[in-house]
Amino acid sequence: MFPLLKYREEEVESFLARVTDADVRASLDAARPDWFDLLNLISPAARPRLAELRRAAQLARRRHYGRTVSVYAPLYIGNTCVNACRYCDFRRGHVGTARRNLTLDEIRAEAEVLRSSGIDSVLVVAGEDPQVNTVDHLADVGRLLKPLFAYRALEVAPQTEDAYRALFAAGYEGLTCFQETYDRTLYREMHPAGPKADYDWRLGTQLRAGRAGFRTLGCAFLLGLGPWRREAASLAAHAYHLMRECYEAKVQFAFPRICRVDGGFVPPCEVGEDDLEQMMLAFRIVFPSCGLTVSTREAPAFRDRIVLTAADNMSAGSRVTPGGYAAVHADDTAQFTLSDGRPPAEVFAAIRAHGQEAVFKTWDNRI
Numbered sequence: 001m002f003p004l005l006k007y008r009e010e011e012v013e014s015f016l017a018r019v020t021d022a023d024v025r026a027s028l029d030a031a032r033p034d035w036f037d038l039l040n041l042i043s044p045a046a047r048p049r050l051a052e053l054r055r056a057a058q059l060a061r062r063r064h065y066g067r068t069v070s071v072y073a074p075l076y077i078g079n080t081c082v083n084a085c086r087y088c089d090f091r092r093g094h095v096g097t098a099r100r101n102l103t104l105d106e107i108r109a110e111a112e113v114l115r116s117s118g119i120d121s122v123l124v125v126a127g128e129d130p131q132v133n134t135v136d137h138l139a140d141v142g143r144l145l146k147p148l149f150a151y152r153a154l155e156v157a158p159q160t161e162d163a164y165r166a167l168f169a170a171g172y173e174g175l176t177c178f179q180e181t182y183d184r185t186l187y188r189e190m191h192p193a194g195p196k197a198d199y200d201w202r203l204g205t206q207l208r209a210g211r212a213g214f215r216t217l218g219c220a221f222l223l224g225l226g227p228w229r230r231e232a233a234s235l236a237a238h239a240y241h242l243m244r245e246c247y248e249a250k251v252q253f254a255f256p257r258i259c260r261v262d263g264g265f266v267p268p269c270e271v272g273e274d275d276l277e278q279m280m281l282a283f284r285i286v287f288p289s290c291g292l293t294v295s296t297r298e299a300p301a302f303r304d305r306i307v308l309t310a311a312d313n314m315s316a317g318s319r320v321t322p323g324g325y326a327a328v329h330a331d332d333t334a335q336f337t338l339s340d341g342r343p344p345a346e347v348f349a350a351i352r353a354h355g356q357e358a359v360f361k362t363w364d365n366r367i
């Protein structure tokens with residue numbers, strides 16, 4: 001569990017098992033839903049009321065985000081990594097992964113291809129390689145991207161608060177760090193070596209970034225590692241903690257789901273599409289103003305549907321290999337399997353077809 005939560009796994013599980021239909025209805029009607037309402041809404045008892053969850057979530061989404069959908073794309077700048085995450089083909093020593101770290105010129109070329117596709121918000125992603133992705137290098141990348149994109153975010157190795165200050169000054173405004181699992185024992189199993197083996201250092205990432213000025217703090221667990229309801233309870237507790245400590249920042253949830261592929265990592269606790277939808281609807285109802293991201297790991301039909309009810313943020317045209325926009329290399333290894341291969345123009349068209357509008361940021365600190 002999230003360590004500041006005063007309930008143990010068994011207590012959360014037993015609470016979830018005791019939720020009744022009346023509890024679910026009360027949570028759907030709550031004026032200011034709280035953590036217990038989240039538990040009610042993600043419980044098995046809420047599953048028959050998915051249609052009502054959809055209506056309540058859509059109302060909350062409409063109130064806080066109108067008809068806008070924020071769109072972004074990841075920009076992978078390198079895939080060398082000193083960590084050994086069992087579920088990732090970028091892990092150190094993994095045979096068959098072509099390793100690449102882009103130069104600043106190559107990053108510019110990637111950025112220009114992305115911009116020409118209409119994308120104006122970028123998430124810079126890299127494996128954890130302290131020799132390559134130094135703070136100075138990441139800051140150079142931030143300064144390079146600042147005039148090109150309206151919004152820049154980072155998903156790289158956890159940094160110190162001072163490093164985050166430098167990175168914020170270089171132009172990054174958002175930070176994403178997946179805890180992967182809030183279960184310490186499972187965390188140790190999944191991250192046997194490298195700096196990522198340190199659970200607490202990773203857990204404090206958003207707090208350090210928030211204190212350094214970052215405006216968006218992205219949190220998630222990797223869906224498929226541990227039992228999803230228990231992980232969702234921890235994720236929500238983590239969010240409450242960040243909202244209290246970094247009240248000027250916006251918490252953003254992502255829901256990255258491991259979808260099983262032949263020969264790939266087999267998730268120990270597979271999460272179905274209905275589970276994912278229930279969880280996203282519940283988070284939208286309980287955290288109406290927080291960001292909710294739907295990943296390109298999900299199929300187009302699900303993504304197009306969930307941005308109407310729960311998600312306000314989606315990736316489009318993603319390539320999850322370094323250099324994947326400017327040129328596709330035959331030996332490229334993707335970090336994970338994508339289910340939505342539509343180019344940005346098609347995603348924009350689908351958003352418009354549903355009466356919504358694609359946006360890239362909703363505020364500007366340069367004004």
Ligand code: SF4
Binds near residue numbers: 082084085089090196
């Ligand atoms: S998940 Fe991230 S830290 Fe882990 S091996 Fe992959 S790139 Fe490295």
